[in-house]
Structure formats: C-alpha cells, structure tokens
Amino acid sequence: xxxxxxxxxxxxxxxxxxxxxxxxxxxxxxxxxxxxxxxxxxxxxxxxxxxxxxxxxxxxxxxxxxxxxxxxxxxxxxxxxxxxxxxxxxxxxxxxxxxxxxxxxxxxxxxxxxxxxxxxxxxxxxxxxxxxxxxxxxxxxxxxxxxxxxxxxxxxxxxxxxxxxxxxxxxxxxxxxxxxxxxxxxxxxxxxxxxxxxxxxx
Numbered sequence: 001x002x003x004x005x006x007x008x009x010x011x012x013x014x015x016x017x018x019x020x021x022x023x024x025x026x027x028x029x030x031x032x033x034x035x036x037x038x039x040x041x042x043x044x045x046x047x048x049x050x051x052x053x054x055x056x057x058x059x060x061x062x063x064x065x066x067x068x069x070x071x072x073x074x075x076x077x078x079x080x081x082x083x084x085x086x087x088x089x090x091x092x093x094x095x096x097x098x099x100x101x102x103x104x105x106x107x108x109x110x111x112x113x114x115x116x117x118x119x120x121x122x123x124x125x126x127x128x129x130x131x132x133x134x135x136x137x138x139x140x141x142x143x144x145x146x147x148x149x150x151x152x153x154x155x156x157x158x159x160x161x162x163x164x165x166x167x168x169x170x171x172x173x174x175x176x177x178x179x180x181x182x183x184x185x186x187x188x189x190x191x192x193x194x195x196x197x198x199x200x201x202x
Contacts, residue, residue, distance in 0.1 A: 006056035074102030099153030141172030
C-alpha cells in the first residue's frame with residue numbers, strides 16, 4: 001500500500017530520523033515502537049503528508065504522496081491524532097460525519113449516504129448508541145473511539161494512528177487495540193505509534 005524509501009526529516013540542526021525504508025501492506029498492523037520524543041509522530045506525519053521529508057520519498061501505488069492534493073490524500077489516508085478535548089458540543093454523529101469532508105465539495109453538506117456511512121463507522125467501533133450525545137460530555141475512551149469512527153467514515157485505505165491508547169484506561173486500551181486489529185482483518189492497513197511494548201505485541 002505504501003512504500004517509504006530513504007526517509008529523513010530535520011528540525012533545524014536536529015535529525016529525528018534518517019535512512020528509513022518501510023513497506024506497509026494491506027491488512028497489516030504495523031507498529032512503530034519507541035520512547036517519547038524519538039520521532040515516531042514525526043515519521044507518521046511524514047508518511048501521511050502532513051510534514052515534508054528532508055530526503056526520501058513516500059509512495060502509494062505508483063504515486064508520490066507529495067504530489068497529491070489534500071482531498072485526494074484525504075480520501076486515501078486517514079489520521080487519528082492523539083486525544084484532544086473538543087471545544088464545541090457537536091454530537092457524536094456530527095463528529096463522525098466530518099470524516100466525509102474529503103468526499104464533499106468545498107461548500108457541500110453531508111448527503112444521506114454520507115450520514116449512513118458515518119453511522120456504519122459508529123457501529124464498527126461499537127458506539128452507535130452514543131450518536132446523539134454531545135462530544136463534550138464523553139469520557140476520554142469514548143472520545144477516542146469517536147475520533148476513530150470519524151477516520152473510518154473517511155473510508156481511507158491506510159489509517160495512521162498516533163499513540164491511539166494514550167490517556168485511556170486499561171479496558172479502553174484493550175478495546176481500542178482490538179478494534180484496530182479487527183479493521184486490519186477487514187483489509188485496511190493500520191500504522192500505529194506507541195511507547196508501550198505490550199501494545200506493540202498485542
């Protein structure tokens with residue numbers, strides 16, 4: 001699905017990583033394991049196109065990702081950032097439907113099909129019963145699952161997950177990891193960063 005060759009990145013004089021070669025296959029969970037601050041999130045953002053490599057290439061199929069426009073990239077690659085606190089009380093279904101943005105025109109509204117796909121995404125992570133709840137009233141674990149459902153509604157081929165279990169209690173860590181494994185079993189490529197060897201093993 002994705003081929004990374006000779007990847008290097010620089011923050012001024014600091015080089016978090018260099019000479020990275022990486023292949024990401026369909027239906028695989030690939031874990032990038034390392035301590036905090038070692039460059040895992042930076043590498044993930046470079047793979048997804050949010051940051052530009054200093055050297056090397058990231059290709060999806062026969063296309064260099066750096067040449068794709070944001071909407072095209074958004075239809076093919078989903079990104080789940082570390083947990084964040086919402087500031088506006090959008091409903092859970094509204095948040096999930098935001099994943100359909102790359103498939104809509106700039107002033108477009110979600111279609112009935114977009115909303116149906118968003119509800120399917122909530123089903124996939126087991127939180128359809130929360131669809132009418134304000135996102136500001138959720139626990140950290142529920143909020144992370146909502147963000148994952150938003151990424152699923154996007155229907156990307158590859159999902160990049162930056163420390164997806166951070167700030168979650170043990171039960172929700174296991175639930176999140178099981179969901180990631182189930183999505184890979186359906187053929188999606190999942191790339192996850194973690195500093196926890198147990199999570200990498202799972």
